Amino acid sequence: MTSYVFITGGVVSSLGKGITSACLGAILEARGLKISMIKLDPYINVDPGTMSPFQHGEVFVTHDGTETDLDLGHYERFVRTAKGGRHSNFTTGRIYETVIRKERRGDYLGATVQVIPHITDEIKRSVEKGAGDADICLVEIGGTVGDIESLPFLEAIRQMGVELGHDRVVYVHLTLVPYISTASEIKTKPTQHSVKELRSIGIQPDILVCRSEQPLPLEQRKKIALFTNVQQKAVISAYDADDLYKIPGMMHEQGLDEIVARQLGLDLPPADLSEWDAIVEAKQNPSSEVDIAMVGKYMDLKDSYMSLVEALQHGGIHTRTRVNIHFIESRHIELQGTECLRGMDGIVVPGGFGDRGIEGKIETVRFARENGVPYLGICLGMQVAVIEAARNLAGLKGAMSTEFNKDTPHPVVALITEWQTGSGQVEQRDEASHLGGTMRLGAQPVTLAKGSLAAQSYGATQIEERHRHRYEVNNNYRARLEKAGLRFSGTSVDDLVEMVEIPGHPWFLASQFHPEFTSNPRDGHPLFTGFITAARHHHEGVLPKVREA
Numbered sequence: 001m002t003s004y005v006f007i008t009g010g011v012v013s014s015l016g017k018g019i020t021s022a023c024l025g026a027i028l029e030a031r032g033l034k035i036s037m038i039k040l041d042p043y044i045n046v047d048p049g050t051m052s053p054f055q056h057g058e059v060f061v062t063h064d065g066t067e068t069d070l071d072l073g074h075y076e077r078f079v080r081t082a083k084g085g086r087h088s089n090f091t092t093g094r095i096y097e098t099v100i101r102k103e104r105r106g107d108y109l110g111a112t113v114q115v116i117p118h119i120t121d122e123i124k125r126s127v128e129k130g131a132g133d134a135d136i137c138l139v140e141i142g143g144t145v146g147d148i149e150s151l152p153f154l155e156a157i158r159q160m161g162v163e164l165g166h167d168r169v170v171y172v173h174l175t176l177v178p179y180i181s182t183a184s185e186i187k188t189k190p191t192q193h194s195v196k197e198l199r200s201i202g203i204q205p206d207i208l209v210c211r212s213e214q215p216l217p218l219e220q221r222k223k224i225a226l227f228t229n230v231q232q233k234a235v236i237s238a239y240d241a242d243d244l245y246k247i248p249g250m251m252h253e254q255g256l257d258e259i260v261a262r263q264l265g266l267d268l269p270p271a272d273l274s275e276w277d278a279i280v281e282a283k284q285n286p287s288s289e290v291d292i293a294m295v296g297k298y299m300d301l302k303d304s305y306m307s308l309v310e311a312l313q314h315g316g317i318h319t320r321t322r323v324n325i326h327f328i329e330s331r332h333i334e335l336q337g338t339e340c341l342r343g344m345d346g347i348v349v350p351g352g353f354g355d356r357g358i359e360g361k362i363e364t365v366r367f368a369r370e371n372g373v374p375y376l377g378i379c380l381g382m383q384v385a386v387i388e389a390a391r392n393l394a395g396l397k398g399a400m401s402t403e404f405n406k407d408t409p410h411p412v413v414a415l416i417t418e419w420q421t422g423s424g425q426v427e428q429r430d431e432a433s434h435l436g437g438t439m440r441l442g443a444q445p446v447t448l449a450k451g452s453l454a455a456q457s458y459g460a461t462q463i464e465e466r467h468r469h470r471y472e473v474n475n476n477y478r479a480r481l482e483k484a485g486l487r488f489s490g491t492s493v494d495d496l497v498e499m500v501e502i503p504g505h506p507w508f509l510a511s512q513f514h515p516e517f518t519s520n521p522r523d524g525h526p527l528f529t530g531f532i533t534a535a536r537h538h539h540e541g542v543l544p545k546v547r548e549a
């Protein structure tokens, strides 16, 4: 029988509710429990796949190809048993879509369809389905208590508390406890008000997680407990940590997992957090460091590359390397040239849509290739590597992806329908219209060529990785590109290009898939470990072993 922990947030947004939920999942998992995790998002979009990274950060893709909120990425990185998918992320839009479909089908037998009970029932059904067979399902409710949008979700979780009882449901509320420097005072009032708001809709939190800059003094804990009707020991101080991976330990030390276990009547073995301790230790004691340039669009919006940034850090953890990431706008390279790439130990071109800065990305690849700087290309980063090789190695002038120039003389990257028919018929599209049903999404098997850098990195010739793209390398150009020096070292079941590399270059590897979605701090990921190792060699001036051509 699954128990539930509901996590709500108050006072302000961006308090790190996703991380807090993931860390609570991690410490409960460390006590031997099977955990599932769900995110409920109060916006009307049916899924985050269509949302601008400006507003919403990265779209995280799960194994089954669902485009989800980036918090699902935190869950998978922190909790091994929580495998996200279609049933782990629900938006208001998706709930309404289901209810309206049912109404059209006549499922409600002519009843007046209302927020309570029809929407709330659908929310409860979705949560129960998403919980699966886990011992504990953690459900994070997006938004801030007091928002109009989140009310149906809060009402649904209130009802679940009544229906399942106090020994199967725990309410955790995350708030901000600000420090007002002019008065030199820590202020508990916003937390009091936020809990008051929550109680006015019928939810009494069992646990408060209070975000603050410094550890919360006992006096403030007492005050918060008194005013919010929460036990003092259940007022947890989540003070700013210099390292994300210290948070599970910080929460465990304050007994968060034990409070949950007690309330749910679970008798559990002690938490084994040794893996998290090892990560923190490795991060604090690097034996070298590397400078990595990440060249793309939205470089001032780090959230749009959340999983990639994390995965690079995981590569650092597993090689004891401090990874300094330099975010460079590809437009900058177009205007100022590649000078800013000098001194870098590795270069990454991440995934992306739209043509802004595309020439800068192509120039970046050229710089990495010609100067023997380790290169990791991801999705669009692989496509630009193919374009660069086509132009500068194979001499195919004007080679391009039809995503950016539908009239290119050499469509080395194009929609499958374009390169299979050779019709050159390209529909008009704008930046946002990559959206829709034609994306290749989710985990798919990839075969790696024996003896390739790809196979060597993975230590396998059969792998599975997640996709999110529409365009493919044009197979009609493969022979010519191969002759010019590009190796197609990974292919899909239907013979689409999945990985390319350049034999003879110290480390040049690019993938059509997104390896960052399957990297986590404890296990790392072979591509990122390999890339950071190569960058380290570059940094230390170790002569690159020239790979056989």
Ligand code: GLN
Residues within 6 Å of the ligand: 350, 351, 352, 353, 354, 378, 379, 380, 381, 383, 403, 434, 468, 469, 470, 471, 472
């Ligand atoms: N825009 C490219 C495509 O749709 C690459 C997508 C990506 O990098 N995720 O194929």
